Amino acid sequence: MAIQSQSTVSLPTLVTQSTQSLLNRRVTNEDSLYHICLTVKKRLEQLPQIKPYLNxxxxxxxxxxxxxxxxLSQQQQLNNQRHSNIGPGVGNLSNTNTNGTKSVGDRRISAISNGSFSDDLDLSNLTIEETxxxxxxxxxxxxMDCDPVTQLAHLFQQGSPLCIIFNAVKPQFKLPVVSSDDQKICKKSIYDFILACKRYFTxxxxxxxxxxxxxxxxTDHFIKVLDVVETLINSAPQVFPHIPFEELRWMNTDQGKIVREFVETERKYVYDMEILNQYRNQLLHRGIISSEELKMLFPNINDIIDFxxxxxxxxxxxxxxxxxxxxxxxxxxxSKHFFKLYEPWSIGQNAAIDFISSSFDKMQGSDFVIANKLELQSFLLKPVQRLCKYPxxxxxLLQQSTSSANSKELELAWDISKSIARSINENQRRTENHEIxxxxxxxxxxxxxxxIxxxxxLLYFDKVSISTGNANESDHDFEVYLFEKIIILFSEMVQKKVNSISLKKKASTTSSSTLHLSGSGNSNANSPGGxxxxxxxxxxxxxxxxxxxxNPMESRALNIIxxxxxxxxxxxxxxxxxETRDNWHNCLQTLLRQVRSESLKSSSSNSDRSSYSSTTYYPHNSMSSLTSNPNRRISDVLPRHQTHQSFENEYRSISESYRSSIPExxxxxxxxxxxxxxTVLVEINSGIDNLLSIIKRKLTHAGNISKIKYQDEDGDFxxxxxxxxxxxxxxMLRESSERILNVWAFA
Structure with missing residues (x-):
């Protein structure tokens, strides 16, 4: 039986094992919930009086x-009625079962997925058991008509089969067996069974x-019931003889071997997640770390295990x-959209690893199922590793498939699994980018x-070689950062190398740094600065x-116009x-589409475009001067700050002679x-109070001035x-060599 926090039947034997043996432990069909239920069902069939209830x-x-x-077959209709209760043809499916539980509620229907699922449907507030x-x-x-797990669950809900099982094991303490469709009577039989187990099985x-x-x-609650039933039938092997597991002959084919690996590795993954949850519950019960820290380390782990x-x-x-x-x-x-359960896990994984590195000393106990820091980290990495294994x-499987119908489904599944893996990687990349x-x-x-x-x-960053495409110009390396609104370039500043003699003779000057472009590649190209x-x-x-x-180009290049x-x-x-080039290309194309979409929606798209005229960019001749002389200041190679459109006419009217006459x-x-x-003249070294005072005096005739705004280099006021x-x-003015400041006054 796979270990889970609620079950205590097989827990003691696990606690005594070393963590390393848990990591390397081979999980077989004896640990599989499916095979345990299949075996229990076959053993119960040995009891003639329980067969009608099984049927x-x-x-x-x-x-x-x-x-x-x-x-699932109605999914397309549900996509067209995203938030409707029930699609056409399934109106009778929300009826109550004979056991009193709703078989299909509104939320259950709205969350079933078939691969064409509407991406804007929010599943964040739904759990697996609701869907x-x-x-x-x-x-x-x-x-296959049904799965053995659901069949056993419905068997136990009848109540009287539990009493029959107990009577077969303890005939000297027989319980009344009352068969009924009345749920109250079923619950009375379940209560009798629980009380008898407590009294006669301790x-x-x-x-x-x-x-x-x-x-x-x-599944957690079902396993608690199954553990008790399995304990009872194991105590009476003469009544419920053991049923050996039969290996399927087709599993020896090439495709069968892949399916076997798929199943066995999935069993191991579920087992490891149950071990991790067991460790979480030990921390919880001891009160060793706070609830916030538990949530950060093991986000929605119960939902993931259930799924x-x-x-x-x-x-x-x-x-x-x-x-x-x-x-x-x-x-x-x-299952496509249920994999979204892993988003909090992937986003917080780095923080969890960092927390373990600094705080594991207080997370130990002599009887804890996991007792080693490195192996706890290994357990925490397993969810992301498993999602990346599916593709x-x-x-x-797709390569071995011989059925055209199966091949199409497998091809869609492969695409889905790759999309899930990309999403996980994207979440981790975004988390890392925040730190960058x-x-x-x-x-x-x-x-x-x-x-900033x-x-x-921040979407992407890397060390990139940049050129203008001119064969006469050499390429230079820059650290390039792609944000949602801007691409920004940096060169690395390093200590200028000097010999020992100059260090002795010119100790006072050797501490200064000189700008230059790094000529060698970064040892950690995906982490600029190293x-x-x-x-x-x-x-x-x-x-x-x-x-x-x-436009993408050959030699891993991207031409930005x-x-x-x-x-x-x-x-x-x-x-x-x-791959890196393609990632940047796809991201930039997405940003361009967003910009153009916003422009189409705006009635003043043309004026909006001009409002960005204060942004700086690399014209062809500016890039040439930058790459040919990497030590020049940014103010020397970039176009000067352009003013807002409302100032443009007056800006032109100021003659160069007047501009040059402004004192330095x-x-x-x-x-x-x-x-x-x-217009007013203001000393550069004056303070803000003096500036505001001069402006307000200039506009005394207009009354009280309440606000003064300027336009920064991003076009914002x-x-x-x-x-x-x-x-x-x-x-800002000093770096652009500008001597004129434009401001807006508001009464």
């Missing part, structure tokens, strides 16, 4: 299986189950039929007034809104491999107020009200 349980289980299959009416996922092979309350457990649709048990049951069922009758591909199609197994952004903030020596918080989410977190110099940027085309109202150009990124220590502040323009705001403005 009745088979009939009700078969009906549920048909209902589940019908629900699946049997103990197996998907639909059964055509030669079960503790923790080892027994409740009446509610019998009628529950969760994977049902998934395994379906795999086991398919393993019992010949290859051309299997529906393993359909199983993945039906490999499905690909092998935190480090990046400190690595950049001078942000030149740019605000306005870049959006372990030393070297300092970076900001060299250039281009706003996503100014991109025109993104940009266009603004006044200029246009291109630059070429050369990546380490085609002074800024010309131009104020836009109620469609008029005003920012309040100018603190000394920090004023320092950012001065840095």
């Amino acid at each position: 009745l349980a088979h009939t009700s289980s078969e009906l549920l299986s048909e209902k589940q299959a019908l629900l 699946v009416v049997t103990f197996s996922m998907g639909i059964l092979p055509i030669t 079960f503790s309350d923790e080892e027994l189950f409740t009446i509610s457990d019998v009628y529950s649709n969760t 994977q048990r049902r998934f395994l049951i379906s795999l086991e069922i398919n393993g019992q039929v010949e290859a051309n009758k299997q529906r393993i591909g359909a199983l993945f199609m039906h 490999l197994l499905l690909k092998e 952004v935190k480090k990046l903030y400190d690595r950049v020596v001078n942000w030149k007034g740019y605000r 918080a306005k870049f959006g989410e 372990p030393n977190d070297s300092k970076l110099d900001l060299r250039g940027r281009i706003m996503i809104v100014n991109l025109n085309k993104v 940009w266009e603004s109202p006044k200029e246009h150009g291109n630059f070429i990124l050369k990546f380490r491999n085609e 220590t002074t800024l010309l502040v131009r104020i836009a107020f109620q469609n008029d323009f005003y 920012v309040m100018l009200e603190s000394e920090d705001d004023w320092n950012v403005v001065k840095d």
Whole structure:
């Protein structure tokens, strides 16, 4: 029996084993819930008086299986009625069973998946037992009427079969056997059985189950009932003789061997997750770590185990039929959206590993099922490893498939499994990117007034070779970061090498650093900066809104073409491999589609485009000067800051002679107020209070001025009200060699 937290029948033997033996332990059909139920059913069939109840349980289980299959066949209609209660033709499926539980509720119907499932349907608030009416996922092979787990569950819900089992084991303490469709009478029989087990078998309350457990649709509760029943029949082998397991002959074929590997590795995975949950419950009961820490380490582990048990049951069922009758591909199609249960796990995995590294000392106990830090980390990695294993197994099955119908399902399943693996990797990448952004903030020596918080989410980063496509120009390496709103480039700053003599003679000057482009590849190309977190110099940027085309090229390259109202150009990124290039290409194409979609929705799309004219980008000649002289300042190679469109005419009217006449220590502040323009001169070294005072005096005739805003380099209008705001403005103007500041005043 696979170990789970609620069962205590086989727990003591596991606790005494070493963690390493748990990791390497081979899990067989004796640990499989499917085979345990199949064996228990066959042993119960040896008792003549229980056969009618087994037949009745088979009939009700078969009906549920048909209902589940019908629900799946109605999926297309459900997709068109995403939030409707029940699709056409299945209105009678929400009736109450004879046991009093709803076989198919509204939420159950709305969450069944067949691969064409509507992606915008929210499953986050649903659990497996609310959406699946049997103990197996998907639909059964055509030669299977029902699964043995659901059949036994319905057998126990009748109540009287439990009393028959008890009487066969303890005939001297016979219980009354009352057969009835009345659920109250069934529950009375279940209560009599529980009380007799407690009295005559010395079960503790923790080892027994409740009446509610019998009628529950969760695997945890079912296993509690099954453990007690199995203990009873094992105590009377003369009444319930052991049934040997028979190996299927077709499993020796090439496809059979792959299915066997699929099933056996899935058994092992479920077993390992149950061990991990057992360890979690030991931590919980001892109160060793907080509930928040438990949730971070083992997010929704109970839901995952419940789903994977049902998934395994379906795999086991398919393993019992010949290859051309299997529906393993359909199983993945039906389970597609339940794999979303793993999202919290994949997102928080790095944090969990870090927590274990720093806090495992307090997470130990002499009787804990896991007692080693490294092996706990190994257990925590298993979910992601398993999800990444599915595409490999499905690909092998697809290559061996001889049935066209099965091949199509397996091909769809393969695509689904690859999509799941990509999603998991994407979640982990996003989590890692958040940490990269935190480090990046400190690595950049001078942000030149740019605000990283306005870049959006970091999507990709890498060390990339950049050129303009000119054969006469050499390529140079940059660390390139792709955010939702901007592509930004950095060069690495390193200590200038000097000999020992210069160190002695010029000790006062050797501490200065010189900008240069790294000529060698990064040892960790996917983690710019590597372990030393070297300092970076900001060299250039281009706003996503100014991109025109993104075209893949040979030699792992990507040609990025940009266009603004006044200029246009291109630059070429050369990546380490085609996969990285394709990831960037797909991501940039998605961002471009979003930008264009937003532009179409906006009635003022043209003015919106011009509002981004303050963004900087690499025109062809600017890239040339950057790559030919990597030590130049960013202000030397990038176009100067362009003002807002409302200032453009007046900006042109200022002559170069007047502009050059502005004292070096002074800024010309131009104020836009109620469609008029005003100018004042302000000392660069003056404080914010002096600036605001001068502006307000200039506009005394207009009354009280409540707000002053400026336009930053991202085109956003920012309040100018603190000394920090004023320092950012001065840095921005200094780096762009600008002597004119445009502000907007509001009464």
